Amino acid sequence: MEKTLENNVCQLLTDVAEVRKRFEARWLRTGEKYNLFNVAGITRKEVNMCRVLADLLDPKGKHCQGSRYLSLFWEAISPKLPERLDLGIKDTKVTAEYVIDENRRIDITLADGRIFVPIEVKIRAGDQPKQVADYYEFARKKNKDIHVPVLYLTVDGHEPLDFSKAGIGENAYVPLSFRDDIIAWLEACARNTPETMVPVREGLRQYIAAIKSLYGKSEDAEMEDAIFKMVTGNDDSVRAALAICKGTNFRERVLKAFTDALVLVRASFPNTIILPNDNSGYDWYIIQIPVRGGNYLLQVNYDWMSVWLYASESNKTDSASQEWTNLNKKMRELFKFPGDSAPKERLVWRWEDLSWPSLESYVNNDERDLYLAYLSKLSSQEAADRIISIVRELENVKA
Numbered sequence: 001m002e003k004t005l006e007n008n009v010c011q012l013l014t015d016v017a018e019v020r021k022r023f024e025a026r027w028l029r030t031g032e033k034y035n036l037f038n039v040a041g042i043t044r045k046e047v048n049m050c051r052v053l054a055d056l057l058d059p060k061g062k063h064c065q066g067s068r069y070l071s072l073f074w075e076a077i078s079p080k081l082p083e084r085l086d087l088g089i090k091d092t093k094v095t096a097e098y099v100i101d102e103n104r105r106i107d108i109t110l111a112d113g114r115i116f117v118p119i120e121v122k123i124r125a126g127d128q129p130k131q132v133a134d135y136y137e138f139a140r141k142k143n144k145d146i147h148v149p150v151l152y153l154t155v156d157g158h159e160p161l162d163f164s165k166a167g168i169g170e171n172a173y174v175p176l177s178f179r180d181d182i183i184a185w186l187e188a189c190a191r192n193t194p195e196t197m198v199p200v201r202e203g204l205r206q207y208i209a210a211i212k213s214l215y216g217k218s219e220d221a222e223m224e225d226a227i228f229k230m231v232t233g234n235d236d237s238v239r240a241a242l243a244i245c246k247g248t249n250f251r252e253r254v255l256k257a258f259t260d261a262l263v264l265v266r267a268s269f270p271n272t273i274i275l276p277n278d279n280s281g282y283d284w285y286i287i288q289i290p291v292r293g294g295n296y297l298l299q300v301n302y303d304w305m306s307v308w309l310y311a312s313e314s315n316k317t318d319s320a321s322q323e324w325t326n327l328n329k330k331m332r333e334l335f336k337f338p339g340d341s342a343p344k345e346r347l348v349w350r351w352e353d354l355s356w357p358s359l360e361s362y363v364n365n366d367e368r369d370l371y372l373a374y375l376s377k378l379s380s381q382e383a384a385d386r387i388i389s390i391v392r393e394l395e396n397v398k399a
Helices: 003-030 046-057 068-080 131-143 178-191 198-214 221-231 235-247 250-268 322-335 360-364 368-375 380-395
Strands: 093-099 105-111 116-122 150-154 173-177 273-275 286-291 296-301 307-311
Touching: 003 221, 003 235, 046 068, 046 093, 046 105, 046 116, 046 178, 046 198, 068 173, 068 178, 105 131, 116 131, 131 150, 150 178, 173 178, 178 198, 221 235, 250 286, 250 368, 250 380, 286 380, 296 380, 307 322, 322 380, 360 368
Parallel strands: 116 150, 150 173
Antiparallel strands: 093 105, 105 116, 273 286, 286 296, 296 307
């Protein structure tokens, strides 16, 4: 790096740090950045985010606004449906986690006694086989002669995966997004909420901010705009900013160390593979290793914030078996899972607050950027060693 560019980089970092300190002083004074959804980790919890959404839709919800919010929702969403549906707003019952066949659960349902509307919400969880198809067929039986599609709600509005919608046509589901549809609806709710309802209005504001954080729109927008103007002020500051960006792509560094670890892991476990991001809207690259003679599969995400252990297709493991109980006990020891019982409904562990040892505080505080910055110092050998040690621990568990 030329000396002039180096000086410009140093100066830009100093100036940006000063801007950040100025905004942090204001946040400290006003408390405007405080968000209970983020503090409680609710933003990352799909079930809890759905419960808030369901309560806002419910005419009998704790918001005390009657059917106002549901009416605004249906007014915004119904034009997207294949055919007009006149939902009886005042008679609509809203249910979260509606149980259907085989103990499957539709995230949210709307039912007025004549029309049954299933809403499937995807924030971090992936699609399940025939999930959208099964929900549509269940709703079709409930609706009889009325065609009602599944409302498929995701962060960015992407389509369900082929294996989830297998056997149904395009009119059987309607993609919706938190980014566009839900944010616009919530903002309309806020505008139509009386000023005297201060807790409700503040709750809506915080829920909107929590949803925006799902797709990378930071609560720090004003500060970011100030930094952007500083960075783009002249050619020298732009070049300095580009140099900083090039050297601090933490995610790419973490991903490279993880993918390079694949070669090292394969030296011990030849059948190890990597599952790349499938463009479904989720941020994952997963190393998958068969364990215990291929009866189980261990999967670890590149950022160490998701892990799965489940029975392979050829292994019809009983979830009450001693082997499975012992394996889950070992997983809890290795990853500090809470609880003391094995999963009963499916043979999979997934815990979204995992992290690399010693960096837990950044995950708990939801400081993902700082977490990735420190994780980027991890070598491929360190990543490989940890994966190998986990597999060996599982191999040594008694059946």
